Amino acid sequence: MYDLAIVGGLLINSTSKSYKDIAIRDGKIVEIADQGYLDKNQLSKAEIYNAKGKRIIPALVEPHMHIKAPLGGTVDILDFDSASKCAAFGGVTTFIDFTSTLPGVPLLQSVEERKTEMEKSLLDYSCHCKVVSLITPELASEAMIAEWKYSQSKDPQDKAKVLEANSLIEKTINDRLEEIPKIIKNEGIPTFKLFMTYRKASVMIDDIHLLKVLDAVKKNGGRCGFHAENNAIAEYNEEIFAREGKLDWKYFPEYKPNLCESEAVNRVLHYAELLEAPVYFFHISTKESVEFIRQAQKRGVDVIAETCSHYLMLNKSYNIGEDGILYLMSPPLRSEEDQQALWKALDDGTLSLVSSDNCTFTRKQKEAPLGNGPNDFRKPISGISGIEERFTLMRWAVEQQKITEHQFVKLLCENPAKIFGCYPQKGCISVGSDADITIFDPEEVSRLERSDLHYPEELEYSIYREFEAKGKIVSTIRRGEFLVKDGLFNSEASHGMFIKRVIS
Ligand SMILES: [Zn+2]
16 A cells, blocks of 8 residues: 555656656655556555645755854764755755764764764754774874984884884774774775865875775775865965965955865876876866866776856955855855856766765854954855755756756756765655655746745855746655645654665
8 A cells, every 4th residue: 555645746867757646655665657657556645745736856965064063162063953944945855965074083982973963853864974084193293203203313212113103094094994894894884085185283194195085985995075275385375375465255255265175186187097086076066177077088997076156156346345254165266267167067977966065054153253353264264055046946946047957856856866875765756766746836936035045044045145046846756755745844744864885
């Protein structure tokens, strides 16, 4: 017997559309039939949901977000419960966050901690495993000082100290590398995130260690993803800009120019080529990076990349003026020319998906580190919301004919599920898949004023307030259960479950 049937709606997938009725049992899609042709014997006890006049798409997968993310001594305002609500109103039923790894902490420990935190989710969930600097700053400097002393003294006692420090480093690194197969195979987390910047916070991974991780992840069937920004350019410019008094928000994009991103992207592409390893790029923002990726793909490098909704919708003009502080994120917003290159790359497949990189801080939180001082882009907490807005923003893109409604499904549902290893369980509407379905009214306008959104009350602003589009979500279904039904949130919904992922 079926539990639920969605009837009368227009089903849109990544290649076609047609009027279909969909039957659900035990959280799975069990039958898809032409209208009026579902197996009547199975329907007697089913709830019938009338989707006449509505459109039906696979629920969205959010592959890049930061919830309960400690940053600059504070934490963003969402937890996995409140994030679930925002996400559900944005048509999302599966999200993938990150572990919060610190140097010296076992990766598996941070995976377990994150999984426990994510249990509160109403959405199904997973996380990417962050790999930050493999060794602590203490250990690194001890070894360097010992090497230096020995190079000067040639004293055997100093040599012993070198060996001791190096063997401790080797052990620490090997301990981390040995965790990688366990994380991929036992935990079902095949994707990792490495940072090429934030050296001062010990988040950046040394290039030699980066190669080791890239190789270990490749050998065990995983994929490394990168926050690609050249650390030297960022640190150097920070000093120069401070000296010249160019610290207002409007200078922020210049301090991390296009080259800052594209050099790091190109470097990783070369590493990927060297090791024949698959790679992923988070938040691609520049035309130069797009071109490097396009050329690498032509050479046969296994590279997949995303951009984020803010790079598509907003450009660096948003950093001008008092509200400029709200639009600080790394990489920074770019020019209109870059935006055009991103749209083109989504269209020709160079970029495969659009994430939100959601990280929601209040204006008060962002401004707090400034005290009563002048604007200083080095100080505020950066990050931008988007987990709820992404649906409407990309509907706007459909309306503007930047993408088709089929590309919408591909970029926000199908590709993230495929790339991150939970397809066809997620990301499509087909028999045997989880019944993760988003239903929207194509005629009703969705707005993004603050009062339209479901972020916690303390959030004072809406970043995308001037955007609106036809296509308002009426219902979001996760494994056959309504998270949002006819515009109302179901706070009684059961908890989500951890999704073990495998990538081919
Ligand atoms: Zn991010």
